[in-house]
Amino acid sequence: MRRRALSLSSLLPLSTARLLAPLSPPVSADPSCTDIHLFVQESPPLTIKDSMTVRRGKKLSISIQEHMAIDVCPGPIRPIRQISAYFPRLPGSVASGMGGSHLLSPLLAQGRPGGGGSLSLTSSVDTSVEINSDDSDDCTALGTLEFELRYEQSSNKLHCTVLRAKGLKPMDFNGLADPYVKLHLLPGACKANKLKTRTIRNSLNPVWNETLTYVGITEEDMHRKTLRLSVCDEDKLTHNELIGESRVPLKRVKPDQTKHFHTCLEHPPPLPSPTAMGEALRGISCYLREWENEQLHSLEERGRLLLALQFLPSVSLEDKAIEGGGGEGRRNGGLCVGVKRCAHLAAMDVNGFSDPYVKIYLKPDIEKKSKHKTAVMKRTLNPEFNEEFFYEISLSELANKTLEVTVWDYDLGRSNDFIGGVCLSSKSQGDALRHWTDCLKNKGQRVERWHILTNELPRTLSHD
Secondary structure, three states, X not given: OOEEEEEHHHOOOHHHHHHHOOOOOOOEOOOOOOOOEEEEEOOOOOOOXXXXXXXXXOEEOOOHHHHHOOOOXXXXXXXXXXXXXXXXXOOHHHHOOOOOOOOOXXXXXXXXXXXXXXXXXXXXXXXXXXXXXXXXHHHHHHOEEEEEEEEEOOOOEEEEEEEEEEOOOOOOOOOOOOEEEEEEEEXXXXXXXXXXXXXXXXXXXXXXXXXXXXXXXXXXXXXXXEEEEEEEEOOOOOOOEEEEEEEEEHHHOOEOOEEEEEEEOXXXXXXXXXXXXXXXXXXXXXXXXXXXXXXXXXXXXXXXEEEEEEEEOOOOHHHHHHHOOOOOOOOOOEEEEEEEEEEOOOOOOOOOOOOEEEEEEEEOOOOOOOOEEOOOXXXXXXXXXXXXXXXXOOHHHHOOOEXXXXXXXXXXXXXXXXXXXXXXOOOOOXXXXXXXXXXXXXXXXXXXEEEEEEOOOOOOOOOO
């Protein structure tokens, strides 16, 4: 019976071959060969499944771990492609030459007639969506919104033109949606400052071309307010669902200039849980107490009020004769208060409206004679009064007075509901202080200014 040398490396793994090397003397190692040879009988063909017989008769089997490790070469690990890889971000030079390529930055109003707006180094900081953002997966899933903003400083109006939306997320069973857009001003979002477009039925690419206008937006509002645009799906049987939203700080809008935006819709930011907030603020109890006090004393905005103040100086008898006035008339000076209109008042009735009227006091009022009241406007949140009231008072006395203006909802047969109010005096703050100071400094001039109505009764420093 012949014997022939078999290469052990062709039958066994390297780890098993190393174990077989010192088993028996017949195993010969050739210095010129790197393989170890094992002399076996030729008669039955040797396979891996069969037990391998050595000269001493020991059996050797391959474990499942070694069997699975044979000829395994996974190669380099490749990263998994994300959805954003299928939507490449175009550079500024390429995006400027393509139509509809204004997804990543707001357009300049001057560049629209000539084609696409170009992305510059300075404008990339002021974009609605960051170019290098990694949140494009969310962006493409929820859709995009295109709109324009314009602030008229002379009339204190903010115009928001909602143009169109593209690629909205399907919300209905038919794979479509019934989208509409609603606007809120933050902080202080409530029903009083909510504006809403019409609903487009069964569309994922709706076109509105609708302009919504906020009245009574002051310069202070433009610096501290943020406009939230929410795209929602209207459902007749269930509650409406939010598709996505976009937030724009109003300080990015320059007065009397139209700014174009094309933004990606995002999910609303999550609200922090009390437990997580408690853990995050642990150890800084002083800051936590200040934050809680601020939340407790925060005022809710209930609408806007347009007031006109004018201090009329005293008229002498000679001036009165020159003017041709006869009979008894006004001789002393005084304050003329004009209640022009209100805007975006809070709805106090179940029908979604209010029956507003305005009350005015000049405090301290010891004799209880300073009360004036306008007429009641039925079923409206944007009433126009155009009524004037006069207080006969000197300028020195007026400097120590407080003008209290409150707006109420008239209810028949029960107590009236308080909507909001504002106080103007030398100890006020913000727009109220500026309005009061301008009135006292500019005698005879009519000064108009919008004021924010808050949900708490104005508190005067002196008792009635």
